[in-house]
Amino acid sequence: MPEACKINHLDHIGIAVTDIEKAVEMFTNVFDIPPCEIEQIDDQGVKATLIEVGQTRIELLEPLSPDSPVGKFIQSRGEGLHHLALNVSDISQKLETLKQHDIRLIDQSPREGLSGTIAFIHPASVFGVLTELVEN
């Protein structure tokens, strides 16, 4: 067997929303979250923010257009849980390890994301859960 892709911790949980300002307002008013900044990430087609919640974080994602990946997700499944993000060290090496385990990757190499250096694993390889690796 190839070596394991060791996980450090759950980095964040991604939630797809149609209106990120409204979502932040709800999390602020109802759950008293610390202030967070909304950023526009053009290459991923989203407005996004990371909310600190104790040991982990919640990432809110609003699609910039209906034909972006998150836009398509909301069109077919509605708002809701979008992905899990696992924190790892040495993400490039971890991707090679996953390839050796025949895990299907969306990103063949790491790229920069809101939470650090990231790469997505195809949900077909993780029981239907879109999974992100994060190194930060």
Ligand code: ZN
């Ligand atoms: Zn994420």
